[in-house]
Amino acid sequence: MKLKKVITADNSPTLYVPELDEHYHSVNGAIQESMHVFINAGFKQTEKNTINILEVGFGTGLNALLTLTENETQKKDIYYEAIEKFPLDIEIINQLEFKGFNYNVFLQIHKPEWEKETYLNKYFVLKKLKTDLIDYEPNKKFDLIYFDAFAPDKQPELWTENIFEKLYKSTNTDGIFVTYSAKGIVKQALRNVGYKVQRLDGPKGKRHMVRAIKR
Numbered sequence: 001m002k003l004k005k006v007i008t009a010d011n012s013p014t015l016y017v018p019e020l021d022e023h024y025h026s027v028n029g030a031i032q033e034s035m036h037v038f039i040n041a042g043f044k045q046t047e048k049n050t051i052n053i054l055e056v057g058f059g060t061g062l063n064a065l066l067t068l069t070e071n072e073t074q075k076k077d078i079y080y081e082a083i084e085k086f087p088l089d090i091e092i093i094n095q096l097e098f099k100g101f102n103y104n105v106f107l108q109i110h111k112p113e114w115e116k117e118t119y120l121n122k123y124f125v126l127k128k129l130k131t132d133l134i135d136y137e138p139n140k141k142f143d144l145i146y147f148d149a150f151a152p153d154k155q156p157e158l159w160t161e162n163i164f165e166k167l168y169k170s171t172n173t174d175g176i177f178v179t180y181s182a183k184g185i186v187k188q189a190l191r192n193v194g195y196k197v198q199r200l201d202g203p204k205g206k207r208h209m210v211r212a213i214k215r
């Protein structure tokens, strides 16, 4: 995939994929979107002190960076598993700087080998898996899922009941699934597999987002 760096409205970078005519984040602000959807509506809503997080679509590592940073206050014990079909080349990663966040920590997130558990600090274990979501077989249960694939109209094969059922089975009771898309077919597919679906206010530039809970 050919990628182009773009600066978004809050001055944070994202990547544009010409092949899909799709950005990795909202052009209204990459950091503001990730904070709103994944940290504020997701991570900050978890109650347990020891949690397993799954990220679908690791990409630039921004969600891991924001979670690690927020956890400096929360101090939860986190196991963070992230899957990615198309890991970014180091040349691209080196072009990304999320100002206001520790750049060394950002590089630390990208350094560990794939498929290996690595402690980034005493609270945070990262395991990145180079795999296609379609083939992925979770071997853990998660308390929080960041579903950050490309949009349903670009990758309809990833927003299906089959995929959501696999994730639902791997969600702990009271576990939270968050995503930026509030499309009707996404909400319906999540409901059909058993999640309780909530429509929340979206980040800047988007009316809604979704939080789904396993009761």
Ligand SMILES: C[S@@+](CC[C@H](N)C(=O)[O-])C[C@H]1O[C@@H](n2cnc3c(N)ncnc32)[C@H](O)[C@@H]1O
Pocket: 023, 024, 025, 034, 056, 057, 058, 059, 060, 061, 062, 063, 083, 084, 085, 086, 087, 131, 132, 133, 134, 148, 149, 150, 151, 155, 158
């Ligand atoms: C919207 S971007 C978000 C990336 C990331 N969360 C970030 O903050 O940079 C979607 C990500 O999903 C990845 N992806 C696309 N298809 C995938 C698949 N079938 N399995 C796993 N990851 C996939 C893309 O390569 C990309 O990194």
